[in-house]
Amino acid sequence: MPERRRRERAVTGLSAVVGHRDVIARLRASRARGRLAPAYLLHGEDGIGKRTVAEAWTRLLQCRAPAGDPAEAEACGACVSCRHHAAGTHPDVFRLVPREEAATVAIDQIRELQAALPYQPLIASPRVVLIPDATLLRPDGANALLKTLEEPPAHALFIVMAPQRERLLPTIVSRCQAVRCSPPSQEAVIGHLTARLGLPAERARALFIQAQGRIGPAIQAASAPGEAAPPYEDVGAPSTIADAVRLLDLAQGIGKDQEALRGLLAWLTLWLRDVLAWRLTRDPDRVLHPDRRADLAWWADRLSTDDVLDLASGLHAVWTSVHRNLNPQLVAEAALLHIAQRVNAHPPRRQEIA
Template sequence: MTKIYPWQNTQWQRFQKMQQQNRLPHAILLSGPKGIGLKEFAQSAAMQLLCLSHQTISNIACGICKSCRLYIAGNHPDLNYIEPEDSGKQIKIAQIRELIEYVTLKSFTGKRKIVIIEPADAMNRSTANALLKTLEEPPSQSMLFLLSNMPSKLPITIRSRCQRIDFKPAHTEADIDWLKNKLVDTKYSAEALFRLSGGGPLRALSLIEGEQLEFRIILLEDLKSMSIKSCDTVQIAANWQKLEIENILNWLMQIILDLIRLKLFCEKSHLMNLDLKEDLQDIVNSLDLVSLIRNFDFVLLKHQQSLAHMNYNTLNILEEILFYWNNPETGN
């Protein structure tokens, strides 16, 4: 069913206005931090656009018409998804060609043909170029939702042909309360999770699944032992590899940023890893500011490289980072 989260109300109203004023575009770029619910928003919008009932009052799909029933069953012939075939990889040009063909077909319910592309920034330049013509001369019934946590990665030619609906990080008391109500049986506070999530409530909620929060402690301990004695970096890199590369690099950057904050301000209330403040304080004295900044830049660079290249070697990246941690002066 439709799922508009409390922090999405303004954007939902904007979307309603576009429809009421008859100025709905053929492509909308939804952007915002991870876990802000872009996909749920696009799905609710799609369900409403496909709904066959007259919706003069409620501004949401009826949930009972033929189209809504198809949507709920998960097999609406007028709604399609484009996402990388392998997680974390690029969307293929063949997928875009299928999309182009799809939106030119007659719609089943006589309304629209809708495609949700997620993440849109997983299109490289030639894939994006393949989509360009459809954005420039869209078939009359087509509607594309492009979803991205990193819209700046999209070519300007794509961005300029989409209407944008942006979502800022959620941060109000009501947003934190929403998370509090969802948390059961966890040692982490809603505030700590919110801060770690970067303002995406759904991401904040997902952080307590699995072991990634505990993994931060391993990262911190490994960095600490590397700072005071020589270690087997190959072994550490192999151990880190157990987590997804993007997660490790994100946690590493957050940890290093917190160490920099502690160096600069000695103030703990602004830390991202608020729950690890004692452990961070413990390690910070053995580190110097310049090395920390160089290390942050280096991890950031590796993060960008891992996002840009399809065939990176995770273990190599981690070994490079660990080597650099011990020898930051090589970055001169």
């Protein structure tokens, strides 16, 4: 990992992490009680900040002079351990990530870890092993690691991370204290982008949508050059949702691309959320697409609150069943046509009371 990235991570204290308040409270409490498990499993979808939490907690665990009450404790940022963290040179932290250009963690990386870990800490205890995505361990690597997890050195602590714990060997999961991580709220992510990164509110909302609500990709996109909006954002236009041929074209554009399908479903969910917010409040500050008020009003006139909730729960069901065996294009077609049918079925409902 490039040094610049390490330094970036090094400046986030636990209190500055976006979201994850309950997880952080729990981790701080287990430190305060002096009752650390030998291994933790932080599980929750990619890009929501699990690693940021793990790195910040590691700095606190290894800090020689933590500041604040136990419930608010932070690494001091000045001791020898904190300085090594900031420089990316800490000898008591191990990170199991694929080598450059490799897709998975190599077995010899695990063997190297197993050779080094038993030695006493050089400057800070516990020696921490961070595994940012344990699904990138191959079966041979996972089995080798299991041996260490079964009999870890007393001075070692593992922080394993994964998008879903079901994707790990059950024997690894059973060795870890599982901690479920949820995505930070929309307010927290947008607040971070505006207050901490200084982005205008509209750009922050656009990034939030583009990143499907995940803070990691949103921050990355914030520093990347602007990209064109994906074609499915066009679905919000009345002329598009009324045009079945256009919708089938959009679905065809998704083809076999699972990620594009997820993007479409995430966008549709946020759009329906906006339609509902507009229906209930008519307040541009409450929607993610304030620039598309006219389109939102058009939808809000045609869908009842129940319609929107039905469609959203339908999308949620599709989302949870997205599986590699389903054809993404067909799933997209079905979702788009189902929504179109509902939107186009009713004359405007302007008179109805929300």
